[in-house]
Amino acid sequence: MASFELRAIGRVESPLTDLESAPRQPDEGAPPASLVFEPAMLEALRNLQPGDEVIVITWLDHARRDVLSVHPRGDTSREMEGVFSTRSPHRPNPIGLHRVEITAVEGSRVHVRALEALNGTPIVDVKPVLNEDVGER
Amino acid sequence: MASFELRAIGRVESPLTDLESAPRQPDEGAPPASLVFEPAMLEALRNLQPGDEVIVITWLDHARRDVLSVHPRGDTSREMEGVFSTRSPHRPNPIGLHRVEITAVEGSRVHVRALEALNGTPIVDVKPVLNEDVGER
Numbered sequence: 001m002a003s004f005e006l007r008a009i010g011r012v013e014s015p016l017t018d019l020e021s022a023p024r025q026p027d028e029g030a031p032p033a034s035l036v037f038e039p040a041m042l043e044a045l046r047n048l049q050p051g052d053e054v055i056v057i058t059w060l061d062h063a064r065r066d067v068l069s070v071h072p073r074g075d076t077s078r079e080m081e082g083v084f085s086t087r088s089p090h091r092p093n094p095i096g097l098h099r100v101e102i103t104a105v106e107g108s109r110v111h112v113r114a115l116e117a118l119n120g121t122p123i124v125d126v127k128p129v130l131n132e133d134v135g136e137r
Numbered sequence: 138m139a140s141f142e143l144r145a146i147g148r149v150e151s152p153l154t155d156l157e158s159a160p161r162q163p164d165e166g167a168p169p170a171s172l173v174f175e176p177a178m179l180e181a182l183r184n185l186q187p188g189d190e191v192i193v194i195t196w197l198d199h200a201r202r203d204v205l206s207v208h209p210r211g212d213t214s215r216e217m218e219g220v221f222s223t224r225s226p227h228r229p230n231p232i233g234l235h236r237v238e239i240t241a242v243e244g245s246r247v248h249v250r251a252l253e254a255l256n257g258t259p260i261v262d263v264k265p266v267l268n269e270d271v272g273e274r
Contacts (some may be wrong), residue, residue: 001175002259004196008138009229025214025267029190038138044229047222054221057232061140084191084263085184092146092181093261095194097234107153122139122231126221130162 008122010037023116036072037108056098057125058117063094118120145259147174151253160253170252174245187241193235194262195254200231
């Protein structure tokens with residue numbers, strides 16, 4: 001099959017540095033974080049503002065790509081599930097989706113309220129939340 | 138900055154073949170479509186079932202990567218916006234997010250109710266919808 005070149009456009013700055021202690025989801029104690037973009041991305045960022053809810057797309061660079069099924073949430077008492085039914089970081093293309101609220105924008109640095117990604121995680125895209133993402137149709 | 142190898146794990150099969158006439162969002166007349174996965178992905182798919190709502194992640198292989206701002210929805214009467222505030226396919230990493238409902242699963246072929254992606258679009262990941270995606274927290 002075909003492959004494509006995904007390019008880091010920035011990095012996460014976060015107090016989270018330890019994979020084992022990182023929360024699995026943002027409502028499980030994720031801290032505030034910064035999205036630090038390449039200066040070349042300033043034009044693409046220019047309409048983002050505090051209060052916006054966006055989907056940050058990351059590349060989970062600590063994940064394994066050869067895992068196709070997992071125990072949900074690492075709980076070995078639960079039956080293995082195919083990774084496409086889970087949010088496991090381990091999957092053929094370890095893409096992370098993170099819905100966040102922007103709290104401040106300072107040039108190419110965007111502050112967000114809560115993010116469960118590790119410090120240094122590459123950012124690959126940012127999108128606004130749409131109605132069909134949030135089930136409001 | 139770093140780059141990463143994204144691998145196609147399947148393709149969209151859809152009656153949509155024309156970029157100009159494709160709907161911009163699924164509630165704008167998107168037709169039913171199939172997600173045709175590589176046979177090697179069967180294990181990762183095994184818990185998907187009709188009625189599941191999932192996020193299909195695609196690589197928008199007709200998009201331009203050098204575009205950083207656009208007229209929203211191509212409407213030149215509207216002011217240019219940074220692409221991270223829009224769902225324009227044209228962006229540094231042309232990743233598509235598509236929330237779909239599964240209607241049937243036949244081996245490595247997954248049927249979905251409505252999808253606005255063009256025929257042949259590469260699929261790179263599938264994730265379940267979580268509460269924080271849909272704003273139910």
